[in-house]
Amino acid sequence: MLCIVSARGMSATGSEREATLRDVAAATGVSEAAVSMSLRGLPGVSEKTRQRVTKAAEQLGYRRNLPASTLAANRSGIIGVIVGDLHNPFFADLSDAVSAVAEANGLRVLLGTGYYDRQREMEALETFRDLRVDGVILVGAGIEADHVEPIDAFMPVVAVACLPRADALDRVAVDDQLGARMATEHLIELGHTEIAHIHGGSIAGGQDRLAGFTTAMHDAGLSAEQVVGGGFTSETGAKGAVELLEDLPSAIVACSDLVAWGAVAELARHGISVPGHVSVIGYDNSTTAAPVGDFLTTIDGHRSELGSRAVELLIQRLNGRATRELEIIEPQLVTRTSTVAHPRGENCDG
Amino acid sequence: MLCIVSARGMSATGSEREATLRDVAAATGVSEAAVSMSLRGLPGVSEKTRQRVTKAAEQLGYRRNLPASTLAANRSGIIGVIVGDLHNPFFADLSDAVSAVAEANGLRVLLGTGYYDRQREMEALETFRDLRVDGVILVGAGIEADHVEPIDAFMPVVAVACLPRADALDRVAVDDQLGARMATEHLIELGHTEIAHIHGGSIAGGQDRLAGFTTAMHDAGLSAEQVVGGGFTSETGAKGAVELLEDLPSAIVACSDLVAWGAVAELARHGISVPGHVSVIGYDNSTTAAPVGDFLTTIDGHRSELGSRAVELLIQRLNGRATRELEIIEPQLVTRTSTVAHPRGENCDG
DNA sequence: CTGAAAGCGCTAACAT
């Protein structure tokens, strides 16, 4: 790797002094307090003064010093979102939804991640706490409830699609067991009988989705033995597909779209087409994992509702609600082209 | 969408008082200043005192109030990273690299994004400025240099893989024109003559990559007319592939892996296999976009170096460097299985 | 090596 380096011009030492409230007050001849109230749109200031202040502030390039403001007011107007994995589009979608609602309520959003590592997730959470953000939304995180709940006493925490045992937290989640059951039953209805599951392991909804798959299979009198995987990345899907190659099922329930996607691609490399040879259903209905028009049949967890409800719960907490809420959202089947009727099913309907 | 809601127990009003430095001082019988220095590992405190202080702090669950600390010290120990798109794994990889180096240097990382919208990117930048973070790394952002450069006077900003005209900023970038040329020449060497490009439009390296493609084609005496696309999402790839269906080339240079991936999937839906019928080369070598072992031939931009160099430049600025640096990293071809010799090329070598 | 005191920039409760 060649690397061309060049030094260019130079500029101010880097730390030009920022304009303060005092500067604005001096420039307009009013008190600091009046400036503060003007700029924040609070009552108690004449319209004329407000105009002058606003103009002066702009001219001076004044920007509120948030640390100072937070220290004095004990509120920052910022909420933190901690996502489990930056690589999973599900989280990207969800944080889009969170931002939209948060911004509509005058809150700014900052992101953190633990890269699927519990200790680093915890550090991200502590960072937000140190910053004294107004609250945190945890999405798809793997941390244990025991570690998070004590923090909730100082700073409201809402868990989204994670922390199933966190009873002392506001929580909004998808009924993953139901979702996986719906996915499985969809394939069964299409006439498939040999159905495999690529599961997610212990993270987030992995267990519930596995349970949903197993229950649906048993209820249909089918064997739920073919289970591979143990993660939520596309590598999981690829590796799982390889394992399934030995005894190829006619359909696969993947624990997430990303996983399904990895499996589809890997199968293709082995000359196995989806849905031609194998039907594949994903989970999450995440935009990027299903980029190609309508390809991947999947389970939609209404992640936009997940996100907006999470912010709403957080805002309620900021407004003083002392109880904790639990919301379970019902998932939905989204039928696309990656699943088709079983070849035999077409003729004899079972 | 059914939604089950339930209210559960209730807990403290939410705002338990946090332990302060004063509390720790009182508990140990030393001054606040001594506590502060102990906890920060500064010299000037006896080892015995430090031990006692550390223990008391832990027992009290003390956590430094970062706003207060930032206000007093004018440093926060936090840097902000603004990424162009949460959905593109390239950014996820890059921010992984940034975090690693930053954390090794005692800096904590927070993320922001503008969702490919310039105004929202600007807001993210202002948020970081308001927070008085120590510096910001802009990766793949679409904001204009004019808007960013003034802010650099107050808070160091490093641009990564974006802002090509920002001469007053520290900048580290990949030579995208060279990269696209390498990609194109790779296909030409494989015997392809009808090569199309799915381009990225005006964002980040889109222009340079297009230029590299065009130059390489012209230099080889080939036509560079078949250019479709205009974005960096997988949808761009899918749509581009559809356009190319009419007059199918034997090879495609995509402006990013995500785009290549979208194209590959779309082609598959039309019964066209890669590399069987068409060779496809991507750009970025991003992990998630090439999940399946070794499939997608691509151009590696050494994003981990991009990320670590960016942090290093930022740290230099924090340590007082007044000049601005520009680093151009040379990309590298990564040959995998999505590109093969042109059928005719196999026989007559061109 | 330790303690006292000043102040970072802002907000909020008060007095005018």
Add this chain to the structure above:
DNA sequence: ATGTTAGCGCTTTCAG
């Protein structure tokens, strides 16, 4: 409707 005052919790001189 405006101005004054006292902190918020921490860091950092500067005496001891």
